[in-house]
Amino acid sequence: MAEEPVQESSTSNAAPLGHLVIPMANRLQDIFAQIGSQSTLELPQVAVVGSQSSGKSSVLEALVGRDFLPRGSDICTRRPLVLQLLQTKRKADGAEEEYGEFLHLPGKRFSDFSDIRREIQAETNREAGGNKGVSDKQIRLKIFSPNVLDITLVDLPGITKVPVGDQPSDIEARIRTMIMSYIKLPSCLILAVTPANSDLANSDALQIAGNADPDGYRTIGVITKLDIMDRGTDARNFLLGKVIPLRLGYVGVVNRSQEDIANNRTIRDALVAEENFFRSRPVYNDLADRCGVPQLAKKLNQILVQHIMSVLPGLRSRLSAALVSVAKEHASFGEITESKAGQGALLLNILSKYSEAFSSMIEGKNEEMSTSELSGGARIHYIFQSIFVKSLEDVDPCEGLTDDDIRTAIQNATGPKSALFVPEVPFEVLVRRQIARLLDPSLQCARFIYEELIKMSHHCMVNEMQRFPVLRRRMDEVIGNFLREGLQPSETMIGHIIEMEVC
Template sequence: MAEEPVPQASTSNAAPLGHSVIPIVNKLQDTFAQLGSQSTIELPQVAVVGSQSSGKSSVLEALVGRDFLPRGSDICTRRPLVLQLLQTKRKAGGTEEEYGEFLHLPGKRFFDFNDIRREIQAETDREVGGNKGVSDKQIRLKIFSPNVLDITLVDLPGITKVPVGDQPSDIEARIRTMIMSYIKLPSCLILAVTPANSDLANSDALQIAGNADPDGYRTIGVITKLDIMDRGTDARNFLLGKVIPLRLGYVGVVNRSQEDIMKNRSIKDALVAEEEFFRSRPVYNDLADRCGVPQLAKKLNQILIRHIKTLLPGLKSRISTALVSVAKEHASYGEVTESKAGQGALLLNILSKYSEAFSSMIEGKNEEMSTSELSGGARIHYIFQNIFVKSLEEVDPCEDLTDDDIRTAIQNATGPKSALFVPEVPFELLVRRQIARLLDPSLQCARFIYDELIKMSHRCMVNEQQRFPVLRKRMDEVIGNFLREGLQPSETMIGHIIEMEMDYINTSHTKFIGGSKAVEMALQQVKSSRVAAPIPRQKDSLDSEKAPTSESRLKSRAILARPVNGVVPEQGVRPVVDIERSASSGSTTGSAWGISSIFGGSDNRMSAKENSTSRPFSEPVQSIEHAVSMIHLREYANELFFQTPV
């Protein structure tokens, strides 16, 4: 990959260009940092990445020309440091004024760079503690000096392998994630710092930069510690880009050693020593534009200015779009009123709009209604007509109610004696128990309606309420309490309705099946069964031993043929007149059959005794035909006893 040529320019020529665009970007960065919205618009910047103790801090101090960064053998940069270098003019008489300003301490100037170092350490400790903790919260520092070029750099924590102090076990992954959050943006240039005394192919800085910028269009390589390479080796091929090519190329620098720092060797002396080092090495004589901190400063300034100019049209377009959007939102909030009368009118207007929005949402006239789900009045209608009805239909009226339960309830209601008719008490008892099962679906429906009303109250917040977060919060509380207070009486009323239904059973309802209706339905079932399987007629040649039995069957059919409670007699049964004729032509046994068959003659008593001994009292009647016949026999007995003779 061929290196992209960088136009050469002196410091004097680069400064006016830097003054034209870089300070503007710096102001935008400060503004976004104060608003906490720096992620909304990607601004051009240079991120410095490298492994721990690779020489990043020394490079930055060399670019500034002053000692101001925390130094040490372990991790020093524990928070991202946004360093803005701003070139100032020299005062009359050639005096220089250099100072720094922190964004978190506006208006305070630090003329002593040792104080800047102490403030960086103190601010870092305030955020992450003093035991090697790491945070992604930025520290923003501006340095004003006539000896710098306009450059904005972000010094990121060095990549470390083993956690120390309060660092978590996944410290390497966290630092890499923090670095990637900066360098993955297309607007960010990458300054990859690699020491020359390690294999370039194993460089952590180039490896992580390659992940974010695989084509190398945004990466600038910096090779440090050239003076401590093994004897007989050099970094010429590295600087020429023959090992790992980069479009923006490499720059080699010589930093101060730890011994120089301990002896308080100034950066100016270090820059002189660096220049002498490259001049005394013939292998670097023809690479003057790729060696030294001054060349690195010029290259960074030129590349950053060119990068800003490339991104400036798109940046301007995004800012203009954001301004239009914000202006539109601001206009929707209305004008600010200072007088109490105006504030009262504004509050009344907000409440009126809220009420109208709530009503329109219920009626389905809301302009911003959802097209993906039911809401408002349609949702309430769906709850009543679908969810509630379905839950009622799923209630089985005979669930947990067996024939044994019914039989036991009837027997318990008869007391110490047998009842001729089924009492009403067990019916009411069993029905009340089943009606009570309708309470839970009804309460669930009320809660569904409450939840939907709460959702509607949140959706009806008008734009004016965005200006008054306290008012919006208070309205949420008041409306929530109002709906919550209405839920309890609703549930109480539902419980009362269920209790009323349990206390009064409307037997006059058209769909209520009473005793006569039940008998009619039973007769219809008997009729349908007899039509399917007709009973053969008795032969006239029956012998005398079977005559009483035949006569009893005829009497039973005659009684069944009598209309009872409006029930039409069976068509297949002989008329009563024919039965009476056949009975009168017989012996007197037939005339005595009616009373004895009801109250039990000698034969009937014997059969009753046999039946009582053969099966228990609680055994259900197996034949519906026999049960219906007994009902008609009882009604026939009443007619015999209470009718007046003509």
């Protein structure tokens, strides 16, 4: 795939469009996250993927310009971090106000970025444990700063091969599945981070990005650690896309080393050193648009804006359909009633509608009647006319009676004398025994009717009752007890009827 540079005509519009389009997408993400929505709306964002210790955290910190991510030689990113960078205006006196906010701590500002790091670590430990466990539950962080461009990034756990600590034996498969759940979405841009001191053909990031984006329309390559390549080698062919081409191209960056981090070297100093590195290397002089964190930030912002604009029509139509559905559901809830009289009237109205709905199901006047199975009154009619009648017809009136039984009963009824006519007593004795066999089918019919009435009470939903789940559960409980209390007298009455016929 040949590299297709982003059109120059849209570059000048990227920043102003970014201030409109990206914040709107961010706001939608916040709304869905706050309400815990499992919405199918796919909101545009950039997912950062790469193997463990590939430099993902360093790239993110360089984009922000501050140290705020957990660092170390072991796995550090153990939960997806949704990072929203929001550009703010500088104050009139030129002062810069930079702070972060977590979604799980609404209203609390973190001006000290060391506190942000500690909170990320603490929140990670709360969900994933303190022994290198991994969780797919998001941490959402907003960073407000005049030194950033409007971008939404998702920092995903690095791909690892060997489980350590509390990690399960299939940790690699789990992390790959977690990453794929983000990058497989057509609305997600993929930032594939690969260290320059490793073979690009064996890059885990490019491999998993290729699985999710085989045409390469959503993948941006980032080559890190250019300054620690073997002497006599360079990444020029990598950056030009001659090794593994990407339509959106590659950007090379120079990370801070672990020694720089230990010595508290600031990111600003690191950016200056990065610029000097590329200027002092003739092999990179003509690749200014492909090298450096500032170029990466601009390219990301520009591509993200264009990507959002391309997916916005479909997103708008899906959002409009969702709004219509939610508005219809909201309208069905009715108005809020605070007065005691109003609440009583509302409750009476709900109970009346419930009774009417139950009666409609019995009489077959329900507007939402099923076309796949019998229900309500039709089901009760079927129980009486088909199941019960068939069970009665299956009772053979002469079963268990032989001619010898009848002859013996007649002889016992005549006593010591011979009778000219057949006496009634043996007939009554024999019939009484056969009538008693009707009791079990009759009781079974009553239980079938009871079960159908219980089923009807569960399916008889009144729209207004969706507002009151406690009321719904209480009504199910009361109606269930009422029907259950009626079943026992019904069974007793059936027994009495059989006994009357026996007598």
